[in-house]
Amino acid sequence: MKTITVELGARTYPIHIEAGLLGRAGEFIAPLAKGRRIAIVTDANLATHLATLQASLSAAGLESEAIVLAPGEGSKSWATLEMLCDRLLELGIERGDNVVALGGGVIGDLVGFACAILKRGCQFVQIPTSLLAQVDSSVGGKTAINTRAGKNLIGAFHQPAMVLIDPKVLDTLPIRELRAGYAEVVKYGLIDDLAFFEWCEANGAALLAGDLGLREYAIAHSVSAKARIVAADEHETNGTRALLNLGHTFGHALEAETGFSQALIHGEGVAAGCSLAFGFSAAQGLCSDEDAQRVAAHWRDAGLPDGLAAAGVDASGARLVDHMRHDKKMAAGTLPFLLARGIGGTYLDKTVDLTDVAAFLDAQAR
Template sequence: MTVITVNLGARTYPIHIRAGLLEEAGDHLAPLARGRTMAIVTDENLSGHLATLQASLTAHGVASEAIVLSPGEGSKSWATLERLCDHLLDIGIERGDHVVALGGGVIGDLVGFACAILKRGCRFVQIPTTLLAQVDSSVGGKTAINTRAGKNLIGAFHQPAMVLIDPQVLDTLPIRELRAGYAEVVKYGLIDDPAFFAWCETNGAALLAGDIALREYAIIHSVSAKARIVAADEHETTGTRALLNLGHTFGHALEAETGFSQTLIHGEGVAAGCALAFRYSAAHGLCSRDEADRVAAHWRAVQLPDGLAGAHVAADGATLVDHMRHDKKMAAGTLPFLLARGIGRTYLDTTVDLADVAAFLDAEPR
């Protein structure tokens, strides 16, 4: 068992990582149940994992009730949030209870936000079942739903009480979702760890093909990096945590243009966004074109998009920049961008001219 601690004072919590951990989840959750029925929120695609979790809870004397939602980004909505909150209240949720979020980023974000507002805050546990959620969204306490104006614009910082990560559950994950999660793994190398990016270049294909040891190493390395960054800047106020948004400003614009649909899922948007951020940096002499090409080449090698064409986006630069204007990071009319002085040398730039970004995007192949 690997245990990584997110050090946040009174909100400190452990992240447990081990293959086969889902079958042992009851051992970790039973002390949190307080003899009460534990609510599990999951989606329709995860019936097998739900059965494993409930069997483990039962073996430890814990009753459970499952709330099963529709899969997909569409569930991160006001309507689903309302239904979920009503359901949790109907079963008598108390402030001291722990709700279990069993699923990918959609379930984790939605359940976390519901728990942030229910009775002014109840507790929850993350059991992420996608690679993207395991290495990114389950750690750090960002919770949210989407609105017509954009993605994750209504939410709260609400840390989980515990995160249980089982790399073995990825065996049932569709390859497209696995690749999308891998984009967030590579991101940690691009931010400040060039040696890890080189490790990804060497091992990424085997990781995606099913090597459990490589998957576990990548998860541990990624979660350790995120835990360190979150502990240093929990609420994204100093700029340190903002580094985790590498690729997201471009990527969210691409996702918005494709309607936050299955045309382009989040990790694919992040991959394309990282490639665009490096090419934009190279165009302005911040990093070499060779490094930008190296990033794009790795995305192509693992069948992830490296720009607008791969993301199936034909919109002009002005349209994409208009999506960026709805970004939650916008401050006083300025949108911070994550740019790069090289692989592993990402920094926050608050002087980027959006008109220049639009011109850059107009010149990108479609």
């Protein structure tokens, strides 16, 4: 087993990574549960994993109650949040209890936010079942729901008590979801780790094809990188954690344009967004065209969109920039961008003119 620690003082917590860990989850949750019944929140697509988890909890002497939600981004809503909070209160959840989030990023985000506000804060355990959630959203404590104004605009920082990652559960993940999660893996190389990006170029195809050893390595490497960044800047106040948003400003605009729907799922938006961030950086003379083309080529090799057309987006630069104006990172009319001086050379730029961004996007559409 690989264990990585997120160092946050009194709120420090472990991330355990091991193939088959879901079947042993009860051993790790029992010391936190203190004999109390466990509430599990999951979605309707994860019945097999839910059965495995409940059997594990039962073997550890714990009773459990499952709350099964509809799958998909639509569950990150006010209505579902209200229903979930009401149901957890009906179950008698106390501040010292741990709710288990069994699912991908949608479940993790929703459950984390519910636990952040329920009785002014109760605890939760993340058991991510998608690659994207395993390498990104389950770690770091960002929780949120979506609104008509945009994605993840209502939320809170609320760290989990523990994260349990079982790479074997990815065997049941649809290939599209696996590729979307892989975009977040590659992102760590693009941020500040050229050697890891090169590792992805050499091993990405085999990882996506099912090599368990490569998946475990990629997950552990990604989680270690995120844990280090979160420990240095938990609430995104000094600019370090902002680096994790590489590709997201462009990507969220593409997701907004497609209605936050299955037309373009989050990891696909991140891949296309990273390509656009590198393309814009090259257009501004910050990095070479070769680097931008190399990033785009890797997305194509992985079956991910490398820009506007591949993402299925046909919109003016002005319209996409208008989506960006709703970004939660907007401050005093300025939107910071993650740009790159090369692969592994990402930095935060607060001087970008949105008019230049719109012109760049219009050029990409031609």
